[in-house]
Amino acid sequence: MYHIKNKPVIIIDGTLYLYRSYFTFQFFEKNQENPYGAIYGILKTIKNILLKCYNSKKIIIIFDSSEKTFRNKIFNAYKNNRPKMPNALYIQIKPLLHILKNIGIKTLRIPGIEADDIIGSFAYKLEECGEKVLIVSHDKDMIQLLTNNISILNTSNNEIITPKKIKKKYGINPQEFIDLLALMGDKSDNIPGVPKIGIKTALFLLQTFSNIQNIYNNIEKIKLLSLRNAKNISNQLKIYKDTAFLSYKLAKIKLDVPIYISSDDIILEEICFKKLSNTIKKYNIKQKNSHNNSF
Known part of the structure; x- marks a missing residue:
């Protein structure tokens, strides 16, 4: 039970x-x-x-x-x-x-x-x-x-x-899973995400900046992070900014039906x-x- x-x-x-x-x-x-x-x-x-x-x-x-x-x-x-x-x-x-x-x-x-x-x-x-x-x-x-x-x-x-289990396992809050899917995409729903950004990179960015909007507010700081290929990741985010925010809209579950x-x-x-x-x-x-x- x-x-x-x-x-x-x-x-x-x-x-x-x-x-x-x-x-x-x-x-x-x-x-x-x-x-x-x-x-x-x-x-x-x-x-x-x-x-x-x-x-x-x-x-x-x-x-x-x-x-x-x-x-x-x-x-x-x-x-x-x-x-x-x-x-x-x-x-x-x-x-x-x-x-x-x-x-x-x-x-x-x-x-x-x-x-x-x-x-x-x-x-x-x-x-x-x-x-x-x-x-x-x-x-x-x-x-x-x-x-x-x-x-x-x-x-x-x-x-x-529960929220505690998610925070412990991924280091982010449940609501930030929308941002995670927006960055890494979701093949099952054909949500594009940002190419070449996988779950480890996406989690690192979210653990650092909390959400996708803050990531783009601090886009120039990303290339200075202790992150492998940080400069290339920063460039990818810039190139696919529209795709990232589109993916966010696709991933976000509506709460006002x-x-x-x-x-x-x-x-x-x-x-x-x-x-x-x-x-x-x-x-x-x-x-x-x-x-x-x-x-």
Whole structure:
């Protein structure tokens, strides 16, 4: 059981776990006209989280929508390195949403808004209302959202990530992860960053100047630092200044998306957990039958 003093509001990065479940449980698709590996994986993830998080009664799953976002408008190549969603995954989304609704688990998608921006805006809204929040994700973009009341659960290693852990590990505050991504870029989202600046150099600069604006305010001092190739780094920063600030805009999660629900709207009823368990059992039986038929 995870060590959280108060029962938090749980916000699950649904899009991330949708893909993760699909690729983890692809074997569910053998001899099946209607694949359901992603559905099974998401349901198991939810059950495990509820069991390990002091049976928190407030939970919501956030998904991306299919529409373009403001990031695509300011940078056409944003996320264009990602392959199209597999059809075998796409056709599971509608039935998954239907199942979650029947179980009583709230989901949220907003047209033209990325899941990250919904998660960030809702988490901060909840914090303002005095709630503790646990974001379930292993996306490094989420680190910038950490506060004393907002933590992250990485289910890959069952670690609870807090601001203190980030400061100890990287020497910077969570909010400065935006600046880190702006400098070094992010291949997964196709955020360009500044060429030839990796994580070690970016961290050194941020530990010295705190943020990207201060770095450029002190650009002439960089070549005097005890940093390998300091002069070349200074030149790179000058050349790619516009790219650095564009990358900052792309990396920064919005915190002002209008969210018209509260924590009272996402309270689970007692019957929800039983419905969830029964649904998982049904899919597990189907999986066993599919597995047996494949040999």
